[in-house]
Amino acid sequence: MSLLCVFFECLWFYFYSPSSCVVQLVKLCIGMIDAGKAYNTANRQFANGIQELAQQSAKDEVVESSLTKFAESLQEMINYHAQLWHFSVTHRDLRKFKEAKKQFDKVSEEKEAALIRNAQAPRNKQHEVEEASYILTATRKCFRHIVLDYVLQINVLQSKRRSEILKSMLSFMYAHLTFFHQGYDLFSELQPLMKLLGGQLDQLMVDAAKEKRDMEMKHSTIQQKDYSNDDTKLEYNVDAENGIVMEGYLFKRASNAFKTWNRRWFSIQNNQLVYQKKFKDNPTVVVEDLRLCTVKHCEDIERRFCFEVVSPTKSCMMQADSEKLRQAWIRAVQNSIATAFRDRAEDSEKLDRKSSPSTGSLDSGSESREKTLKGESALQRVMTIPGNGTCCDCGQPDPKWASINLGITLCIQCSGIHRSLGVHFSKVRSLTLDTWEPELLKLMCELGNGVINQIYEARRVELGAKKPQPGDPRQEVESYIKAKYVDRRFVRRPSDEELRLKVVSLSKQEKRLSDCSEPPRAPPSTPKARPESGASGGSPLIVFSAEVAELQLPPCSSKELVVFCEPKEYSPGLQLYWAAFTRSLPNMAEALAHGAEVNWINTEEEKRTPLIMAVHGGSLVTCEFLLQNSANVNQQDSQGRGPLHHATILGHTGQVCLFLKRGANQNVSDIEDKTPLSIAVEAANADIVTLLRLAKMNEEMRELEGPYNPTGDETYQDIFQDFSQMASEDPDKLHRF
Template identity: 50%
Template structure:
């Protein structure tokens, strides 16, 4: 340790000692100022370093995300990932430098200033206080009068004590001066060495880490050079092709109009067409159409889900359209809808028509080649209550909706009452009616691999000509029907001669519907078939003609008998003059037979046919409080303004009966119609809320009818 001040010199308290003390005090004060400034600068550097690490890590994450984005380019992905990992290691190493600087430089220098320099100041204060005491004692000793021994003695004793204290404090101060001088060197040098070591290790690690990439960097450099050369060559080639193409007439693009059924991407034809909307304005929109997977679809943007125009081209036809003012129009007609399209030229019009025709032929060819596989039920005839394969569905559509109404089991929406209807009937029940005499004839029933012509001939014979049903004059079908004891005393209806309808057990088609509709069996509505009670009586209906038979079967909710009556030509709107001109639909309303009403409506029943009291099905459903039926009839176009002989419309009846649900349905239906009429000028099609409410009531009526059995004390709320 280098001795800054000598202890012997401090005892003399000479002017030289005092001068040396002043130099030391000034030096320590300046050292304190500089160290305070250095600590603040170190703090700022550390904060900047932390920000640098954070921004560097953010930058590294950006490099990694860019690498993930370039995943289709292995070179770009690999290079970005490699460099980002090395850079991340270097940033982590720099973080260690920051920690070292925090601990060895800032913390130690701050401790030196706050503890060692402060202690030096405290010792200096004690030295200065004792020095002042000594000065005072010397002055009082010099001023003591010779003639006053007592004062002389006191002054001498005070001087002795002050000198002793001063010399003790002076020795301590000199010691502290020498200690802080030595400690200043060790603390500053130690902090400096720690910082230098941390920086050296950081730069050595960074150099070593990046040096390991020398070969890889050289490889990237070579590939970059090759890329530059290839890019220059490709640019030259593109410029030449561009110049050559500009010399041609690019008004038409033949490649776009080529039909290719075996295209690698599965798109046989694609291009822009104008499509006329089905709204009130009949607006035209330009959309990108394509033929793919035996479907005609279009989309506005590439990432949008394509909208299916024709779900299977085998079920559509295409023809020229000359009924509108626009040129180059053609029409794609499917069983469920018609789509009017417009091409940009006559050539494109012909190309698209040929493409659709070729797609139809190609689809049937694929079907024939795959005829060994069984045809699955993907379609249904909702008025007959049967499921169909794709080929038979097309034939059924060609019969017309007065014979068969075809709907997709997977692509169309299915209302709950329609599902109930399908569960009540099914192929087995209908086949027993329409193929009752199949054993008596010599015509061979076609199978799944039979030609389409054979299937078409069979279906027309079965459902249009009805060659295989039992004839009316025949007898031997004497199975009884049951009717409720409440109806046993009603007047007898007009009789017929001929066979009696069959009473057969109803097959369970819930498993089939579950598979084809995607619903679990528990989600399907439970069958509402006729239940035989102990009090019921047997009713012999063997003498009824088809209309009367349909009338009685509707009240009994016996779907096989209803289907049998319709097969034998029953008028679905048959009027029973003996019972207030009631119809089969009104009979079904009387027993709240939702599925039976749906069956009659699907087969052409008039939803507004009134009885002798002027009451239609909607009146009767309102009077009886059958909310589900009210919902069904409103959806099927029932007139909610029709008045009976008492000049009451359904809304008035519902209010009188305090049925809040029915009042709500009727008022919403009326409001929706008024809104739709007002909004037709703007191309609107009604309120979605109306559809949502009616959908909820339909599900409740089919699945939870008990929830609809409620009344309100004040329906006008």
């Protein structure tokens, strides 16, 4: 049996040794198949690339059709070529032979183990001898069967060796024959197209050579030109098809604390000035309407070629690359402004919101009217006042702008003129684009175009001045507005007697209750009452007493007793003083038109100002009106008390909130060394204490963060907004002791 094993091992070594031709051929076949598959994969990717190039060349019909046809032909050839790699010279009976070889090796090892065990069995242990002999006999029997199977598989392989190899090679050659035959037929069909394309290619090469010579000539011509002072050519084209009348690069100064300069692509389009950081970015609007802006040179900064575009809400500093380009941009902006006014493109500026019917009156301030105004837009609220449906100065319908210190509505052209007058004459705000505080809306509803025109146009007809009409030249409208508000040429000056009667009437007039911002509270301390008779100067006296506190006054009236005596002199300032106390905005506007100083001091009554009297009048709107007309929120009386002190003493939370928002200084002490905060703490007024402490914390936060946070904490802003809304809409909620 050992000789048989040696024979089998020698036969295996001969047939399957590494030097065997069959084994070597199998390895070469596997390598060729892998290389063929990689070749097909690369060819298929190449054909797909040609197909994509054909799709991108859709504008060139010749290139697109030719590349598509070539890609399809190559793809078909790749499919034919893939059939070659199904060939294999691996013998199909090798698996059975390998399994028989494994079983033979295993049984051989078991037989050797049985022989060793049988030899080691001791003679004095009969049971071990019998067991070893039994195992050896069984193992030899199994070994003979396995040897026969193994020899059978070797004989089968030997008999099929020549036939299988020749059959595989014949199949491989027939596959090549089919591949080349199909390729020949395919390219025979493609040959006419290739010949046609060859002829077209010759003409394309001639055209390309001609274009190359032309470009070289242009290049040489351009090189000879002097570009030492070259500027980009910019032209203003109002009829441009894309709506962009001018565009180009400019440097823009940022509005942050560092004032950095960034290069941006600017354009004038759709009556707006916009810029883009990148080409695909959405445009950022610098000026929403060029009719509301002006442009000017800037020579007072370090950089050259700078100019500034000033709009109603902001200004934008820009820098061109040269003086020529700066002048071109300035002319373009000016031309755009002129074109916009000339074309009268008002329809494009109108918003979808329409004004509601006019149902209010100049003096109406009832509760029902307030309910109808709630939930409406600023435009709808203001339009309820008669006369506000047209521009106050030129009569243009549907005005969308307003002057908040005058209380009038304006068209877009007149609003631009008002803005040019300066904020000390007129403060312009949009009725549709800006945010409106409740007190500002009430201010607009208290005045209106009718009231203001009765004051500022009282002598217009008498003087024979013509009021502008829609469509009149801008110069005429501007001249009329300056004469009306700056020179006050049409205001009727009252005589001394008329002024005296007006002041006496105001001093005796009960305060209107239509605009009571919040229920007043009894002051924490009772000022000393001055005698009603014998007082020097006959100044009005405000006396608090226990008897007055017992009077059944209307819920919104102040528990104050006013005694009026003849003053030394009557003046518009005194009219403003008493009008502020009686909450009469039309009389306040009339006094300002007659030349009253908004910070007029009543030297006969503790140096109080109209703003302090507005506080005692209990009206948030009159305080807002005076502040919009540049009243000093920190001006003190002879007691060292400013408006914030008086509002705190009276417990007027809404006015305290308003003064704090306008920058009132709460650190000032009166002659009794009391600050507004200490007064509020003594009065146990939680709302005012909260507001004062929040304002103090916000001021400290601004000081710590410096220029990076000029407005302070956002929570502070939200809280003050809530208090302001409550004081205007629901003042009863603030009446908490």
